[in-house]
Amino acid sequence: MKKYLSTSRLNLATSSLDWVMGMTIKQSLSLKDAVALTDVTKLTVPEKPIETLYIHIPFCHTLCRFCSFHKIKFNEGVAKAYFKALRQEIRMVIAQGYRFNRVYIGGGTTTILEDELIKTIEMIKSITTVREVSCESDPIYFKEGNPHLLKGLVDRMSIGVQSFDDKILKASGRFEKFGSGLQQAEYVSRAIEVIPTVNLDMMYGFKMQTPETVASDLAQTIRLSPDQITTYPLTVGIGQNRKKAGCLAGSPEELWPQFLAVKEAMAERYIMEFPWTFSRNFGQPVENKYVLDGEDCFGVGSGAFGRFGEQFRISSFDIPDYISRIESGQTGTCYTKPLEAKALLQHHLMMMMGHGTLDNQQFKAHTGKTLWQAFPLEMSYLISAGALTKKGNNYQTTVGGQFIALKMFSGFLAGMDYLREQARDLPLTMAVDESAENKSDESAIFTG
Numbered sequence: 001m002k003k004y005l006s007t008s009r010l011n012l013a014t015s016s017l018d019w020v021m022g023m024t025i026k027q028s029l030s031l032k033d034a035v036a037l038t039d040v041t042k043l044t045v046p047e048k049p050i051e052t053l054y055i056h057i058p059f060c061h062t063l064c065r066f067c068s069f070h071k072i073k074f075n076e077g078v079a080k081a082y083f084k085a086l087r088q089e090i091r092m093v094i095a096q097g098y099r100f101n102r103v104y105i106g107g108g109t110t111t112i113l114e115d116e117l118i119k120t121i122e123m124i125k126s127i128t129t130v131r132e133v134s135c136e137s138d139p140i141y142f143k144e145g146n147p148h149l150l151k152g153l154v155d156r157m158s159i160g161v162q163s164f165d166d167k168i169l170k171a172s173g174r175f176e177k178f179g180s181g182l183q184q185a186e187y188v189s190r191a192i193e194v195i196p197t198v199n200l201d202m203m204y205g206f207k208m209q210t211p212e213t214v215a216s217d218l219a220q221t222i223r224l225s226p227d228q229i230t231t232y233p234l235t236v237g238i239g240q241n242r243k244k245a246g247c248l249a250g251s252p253e254e255l256w257p258q259f260l261a262v263k264e265a266m267a268e269r270y271i272m273e274f275p276w277t278f279s280r281n282f283g284q285p286v287e288n289k290y291v292l293d294g295e296d297c298f299g300v301g302s303g304a305f306g307r308f309g310e311q312f313r314i315s316s317f318d319i320p321d322y323i324s325r326i327e328s329g330q331t332g333t334c335y336t337k338p339l340e341a342k343a344l345l346q347h348h349l350m351m352m353m354g355h356g357t358l359d360n361q362q363f364k365a366h367t368g369k370t371l372w373q374a375f376p377l378e379m380s381y382l383i384s385a386g387a388l389t390k391k392g393n394n395y396q397t398t399v400g401g402q403f404i405a406l407k408m409f410s411g412f413l414a415g416m417d418y419l420r421e422q423a424r425d426l427p428l429t430m431a432v433d434e435s436a437e438n439k440s441d442e443s444a445i446f447t448g
């Protein structure tokens, strides 16, 4: 470990980073300045295609203890009505003139109603020219469902395994529904036979994990030979989810040796795209659904987020409200929020750090500023923490720096968590419309 950075120096650097990130998230991702959207047709439709159409499916067979994504326990009637509304929203968005390069269907569990998912993808393919469709699923679908029916429809499937260790599966509430680690390995291998590109989501940072168990989890994952592996650090969030996920999390100092174990386990057969994504295919970019990644994204469905430049869009988190919005001819997007340019730049910094090089010239061409002009404090911190080394005009991320990028990524997940938590509490906009005549002062902050 000494050859990278002293552990105490790294712990000091990352604990101050955790604190700063918590403050920054609360400040820059507060929804206090969210504006209710009463007429979606007033939004400008971009001339160029938007990179990603993100579709959210908020249903799961089981609600895992660590997860704060927007989802409810599966109910067939509600889910059917939901998929119907979703297709209507997609048709509406296309009719408004939006165009997309690719589709990412996330959840929740997108395969929860296979026939509805198929109908939705077929409908999208019949009215758009999207070049790629990605979905997320749980492992049990590949035992109970008919994944061969997705042939030609789904190009990439991301499957949540998290761990093959039954203790972790039990503690997180997944064992009962998805089976043991061994059974899940078998289900996942069926997926790998049928779907062109498969990503497996694994997690670490659970309190019963050690660098050795993380390594053995990943050895089992690598034996299955998926195209991509995402290794998520268990993120506790900064809001209500903190309690549930917090009970499962190990201490922050345990993450560094586990991160080194991840790197070592992956080194031989996978390349690190980012410190949290690994790919078996050289040069093939790994997909990532998070909307602040730099690419514009349009979100449909309950609980979806979207981003265009510095505008952030939020769809109703209330499923009945979402369905009635669509049935009454509105889209699901009900609030917008301006994003600070600084928050977007910080996200860019995280992605550059994760990627390994901070290229001054490229950064200036993109933002009009040098790295030091954009990040005077951050650059001083990263250099003094031993996270960056200078190479000509540019900087390269050290292994300690990769770990700091991973912590920044975890901060980003916590930020998304914080946004979701606040979005759940936003007043329903159908109600705002009805009472538009006599709005109180309080609701005025949510209206344009």
Ligand SMILES: C[S@@+](CC[C@H](N)C(=O)[O-])C[C@H]1O[C@@H](n2cnc3c(N)ncnc32)[C@H](O)[C@@H]1O
Pocket: 060, 066, 067, 068, 069, 107, 108, 109, 136, 137, 138, 139, 158, 159, 160, 161, 162, 201, 202, 203, 232, 233, 234, 235, 236, 245, 413
């Ligand atoms: C929204 S889930 C969808 C996958 C699918 N429903 C499943 O769990 O099998 C996507 C991934 O997010 C990751 N995830 C969920 N909660 C997390 C947390 N608190 N910290 C880090 N990663 C998390 C998990 O790895 C999960 O597979």
Ligand code: SF4
Pocket: 059, 060, 061, 062, 063, 064, 067, 068, 069, 071, 107, 108, 109, 138, 160
């Ligand atoms: S991890 Fe997946 S299955 Fe578990 S609650 Fe979250 S979205 Fe649902």
